[in-house]
Amino acid sequence: MSPLDRRTFLSRITVALSVFIAGLVGVPILGNLLAPLFRAPPDGFVEVAKVADFALGVTKLVSIRDQSPLAWAGQTADTALWVRRREDAGPQMFQVFNVNCTHLGCPVNWQASAKIFLCPCHGGVYYADGTVAGGPPPRPLFEREWQVSGDRLLVRQQPLPTVKQG
Amino acid sequence: MSVLRGIGKIPGQIASWLGERFELEDSVLAVLRHPVPRELERPVGWWYVFGSATLAVFVVQVATGVGLAMTYVPAPNSAYDSLQFISHDATLGAVVRGIHYFGAGAMVVLVLIHMTQVYLFGAFKFPREANWLSGSLLLLAVLAMAFTGQLLRWDQDAFWSIVVAAEQAAQAPLIGDWLAHLVVAGANVGGATLTRFYATHVFLIPAATFGLIGIHLYLVVKRGISEPPVAGVGVDRRTYRRRYEEILGRGIPFWPDAAWRDAAISAVVVVIVVVLAALIGAPALGRAPDPTVVIADPRPDWYFLGYFALLALIPPATEAIVIIGLPLLAFVFLFLVPIFWPDGERHWSRRPVAIAAVALPFIAYASLTVAGLQSPWVPLLEGANLPTSVTAGLEPQAARGAQLFTAKSCWACHQIDGSGGRKGPDLSHVAARLTRERLVARIAGGGGGMPAFAGSLAPQELDDLTTFLFTRK
The missing domain is CATH 1.20.5 (Single alpha-helices involved in coiled-coils or other helix-helix interfaces)
Structure with missing residues (x-):
C-alpha cells in the first residue's frame, strides 16, 4: 500500500x-x-349534504371540502362528486361517482335529459349507473364508499390519481 | 470647445479603463472574436443564426418573466385575480404577458429550426457530439417551461390540465403513483400544487437552463462553429481536427463578421413577438378555476396540440404505453443520434434517410396539430341548437323529434347541416342510408361507440326522434 x-x-x-x-x-x-x-393520503368520511337533499332517481353534482386545507388553497380545497339516489333506503340507496373520467381524468357531465354522463375531452359516455356506454373509457366511473349517518350522507375522501383505484 | 471635446472623450476613457482593469481583451473580446469558417460570410451564413435568435428570445423570456412575477400571486386563491389584473389593469401588463406568451411559442419554434438545421448540416457529428447532447437537454427544458407556464394561467382549463397530467402520469409503469403525487405535490390538486409549479417554472428549470446554456456556449466556442457541409466530404475522426484548424486559419472573427447576422435575425424575431403581443395579445383567460364546476375543455397551447390529438386518436388500450413511451423514445433517439452517427457524410443531399427522419415527423405532427385544432372527437356540451333551415316547416311529430335531438344530447355528437358535434356520423342525410328499423335499433341499442338510449327515451319519443331523422334524406 x-x-x-x-x-x-x-x-x-x-x-x-x-x-x-x-x-x-x-x-x-x-x-x-x-x-x-x-x-398519509386522506382517508375517513366527510359530510356531503342532508340525505333529504337528494331526490329519488336524480343525479346531482355536489362538492366536498378538504378537512384541513392550506389557508391559501381557495377553491382547490373542493372536490366535485356526482351523487345518484337510487332507492329510498338501504345499501343500494346511493351511488357516489368521482367526476373524473376513467380515461384520462377530465370531468364528466351529467346530461339529465339523455341520462348519460358525457366527457368533454374525448367523448367518453357512461350510463346513469356509471357503466361505459361508449368512447374510450376502459372501465366504469369510479365509485366512492358512502354511509348515512343520521340524516346526513358521508363519503370517503380519496387521493388522486383516481385511475388506479376501484 | 475643448471642454466639450474633453467631455466627449469620457465614455471612451471609461471603456478603456474597464477594458484594462477587467482584461477584457484577453477574455470576453477574445471569445467574441474567436475565428469561424470564412464560408459564413456567404449567404449560407444565414443558416447559422437560429441558436443566437433562440438565446435572444430566452433573454426576452427572462425579462418579461421577472416582470410578470412582480405582480403574479402564485396562490390558488389569488393567482387568477392577479392574472386578470395583469391582463386588464396593470400598465402595459397585457403587452408584457403577450410578449411572454408569444416568446414561449417562438422559443419552441426556434429551438426546433435550430436543431433541424444542425441535424441536416451534420453539425452534430464528431467532435461536436456534446453540443448536440446539451442542446437536446435544452429542448427538454424549453418544452418543460412551455408546459409549466401554461398551467400558471390557472383558469378552469389549466386546473383540469393538471388533473389530467396527474392522471396520465399515474399510468406510467411502476413509478406512476409516485409521479402523480409529485405532479400535484400531495394527494390532490390543492394549496401546495400551484406553488410547486411556480417554483419549478421560475427557479428550477430556468436555473438548469442557465447552466445548460453556459455549457452549450462553452462547447460552441471550444469546438468551433462547424463549416458548411460539402457533399462528398465526410467527417473522418483521424483527420477532422487538423482539417478544421486549417479552415479556421483562413477564418474570420465571429465578432462582428458573423455576429451581425445573428443580431439582425434576433431583431426580426423579437419585433415579430412584440408586434404579435401588442396586436393580438396573450390568450384570454378562461373561467376561474373551480373543481366543482365540471364544464372544462382542457387543451394545451398550439405547439402541444399534436400530442394532445395523438392521445385522442390512438386506440385507448395503447395509451398507457404511448403517453410516456413515445416522448421517452423520441428523446432517447435524439440523444443517440451523435452516438450512432458520429462520422461520415454531413451534407443533407447525400443523407436521404436524414431528410426523411426530419420530414416525416414534421408532416405527422403538423397533421396531428390540424386534427387537434379541429378536435372532431370532442362532444359539444353547450349551446345545443338546430338551425331554422332544419326545423322550419316540420310536421308536429318531426318537430317534437327535432327538439329531442338537442334535448337528448344527440346534437352533442352528431351534426345536421353543419350544426352539432362531430364525434359520431353526420346525420344530415341519414334517411338516405339507413332504414327506419335500423335507425330505431341503433338509437335504442347503441353500439360502435354510441350509447343505447332505450333507457332514456320513451317509445313515443323514440318514434318522434326517428320521424324527425327520417326527414333527413
Missing part, C-alpha cells in the same frame, strides 16, 4: 468536505420537497 502523499490527502479532504456540505444542506431540502409523497 503506497503512502498517501500530502496533495492527494488534501484533495480528498476538500472533495469530502464539499460532499459533506451538500449533504448537510441537501437532506433537509429534499426531505421538505419529497414530504408530500410520504404523507
Whole structure:
C-alpha cells in the first residue's frame, strides 16, 4: 500500500468536505420537497349534504371540502362528486361517482335529459349507473364508499390519481 | 470647445479603463472574436443564426418573466385575480404577458429550426457530439417551461390540465403513483400544487437552463462553429481536427463578421413577438378555476396540440404505453443520434434517410396539430341548437323529434347541416342510408361507440326522434 502523499490527502479532504456540505444542506431540502409523497393520503368520511337533499332517481353534482386545507388553497380545497339516489333506503340507496373520467381524468357531465354522463375531452359516455356506454373509457366511473349517518350522507375522501383505484 | 471635446472623450476613457482593469481583451473580446469558417460570410451564413435568435428570445423570456412575477400571486386563491389584473389593469401588463406568451411559442419554434438545421448540416457529428447532447437537454427544458407556464394561467382549463397530467402520469409503469403525487405535490390538486409549479417554472428549470446554456456556449466556442457541409466530404475522426484548424486559419472573427447576422435575425424575431403581443395579445383567460364546476375543455397551447390529438386518436388500450413511451423514445433517439452517427457524410443531399427522419415527423405532427385544432372527437356540451333551415316547416311529430335531438344530447355528437358535434356520423342525410328499423335499433341499442338510449327515451319519443331523422334524406 503506497503512502498517501500530502496533495492527494488534501484533495480528498476538500472533495469530502464539499460532499459533506451538500449533504448537510441537501437532506433537509429534499426531505421538505419529497414530504408530500410520504404523507398519509386522506382517508375517513366527510359530510356531503342532508340525505333529504337528494331526490329519488336524480343525479346531482355536489362538492366536498378538504378537512384541513392550506389557508391559501381557495377553491382547490373542493372536490366535485356526482351523487345518484337510487332507492329510498338501504345499501343500494346511493351511488357516489368521482367526476373524473376513467380515461384520462377530465370531468364528466351529467346530461339529465339523455341520462348519460358525457366527457368533454374525448367523448367518453357512461350510463346513469356509471357503466361505459361508449368512447374510450376502459372501465366504469369510479365509485366512492358512502354511509348515512343520521340524516346526513358521508363519503370517503380519496387521493388522486383516481385511475388506479376501484 | 475643448471642454466639450474633453467631455466627449469620457465614455471612451471609461471603456478603456474597464477594458484594462477587467482584461477584457484577453477574455470576453477574445471569445467574441474567436475565428469561424470564412464560408459564413456567404449567404449560407444565414443558416447559422437560429441558436443566437433562440438565446435572444430566452433573454426576452427572462425579462418579461421577472416582470410578470412582480405582480403574479402564485396562490390558488389569488393567482387568477392577479392574472386578470395583469391582463386588464396593470400598465402595459397585457403587452408584457403577450410578449411572454408569444416568446414561449417562438422559443419552441426556434429551438426546433435550430436543431433541424444542425441535424441536416451534420453539425452534430464528431467532435461536436456534446453540443448536440446539451442542446437536446435544452429542448427538454424549453418544452418543460412551455408546459409549466401554461398551467400558471390557472383558469378552469389549466386546473383540469393538471388533473389530467396527474392522471396520465399515474399510468406510467411502476413509478406512476409516485409521479402523480409529485405532479400535484400531495394527494390532490390543492394549496401546495400551484406553488410547486411556480417554483419549478421560475427557479428550477430556468436555473438548469442557465447552466445548460453556459455549457452549450462553452462547447460552441471550444469546438468551433462547424463549416458548411460539402457533399462528398465526410467527417473522418483521424483527420477532422487538423482539417478544421486549417479552415479556421483562413477564418474570420465571429465578432462582428458573423455576429451581425445573428443580431439582425434576433431583431426580426423579437419585433415579430412584440408586434404579435401588442396586436393580438396573450390568450384570454378562461373561467376561474373551480373543481366543482365540471364544464372544462382542457387543451394545451398550439405547439402541444399534436400530442394532445395523438392521445385522442390512438386506440385507448395503447395509451398507457404511448403517453410516456413515445416522448421517452423520441428523446432517447435524439440523444443517440451523435452516438450512432458520429462520422461520415454531413451534407443533407447525400443523407436521404436524414431528410426523411426530419420530414416525416414534421408532416405527422403538423397533421396531428390540424386534427387537434379541429378536435372532431370532442362532444359539444353547450349551446345545443338546430338551425331554422332544419326545423322550419316540420310536421308536429318531426318537430317534437327535432327538439329531442338537442334535448337528448344527440346534437352533442352528431351534426345536421353543419350544426352539432362531430364525434359520431353526420346525420344530415341519414334517411338516405339507413332504414327506419335500423335507425330505431341503433338509437335504442347503441353500439360502435354510441350509447343505447332505450333507457332514456320513451317509445313515443323514440318514434318522434326517428320521424324527425327520417326527414333527413
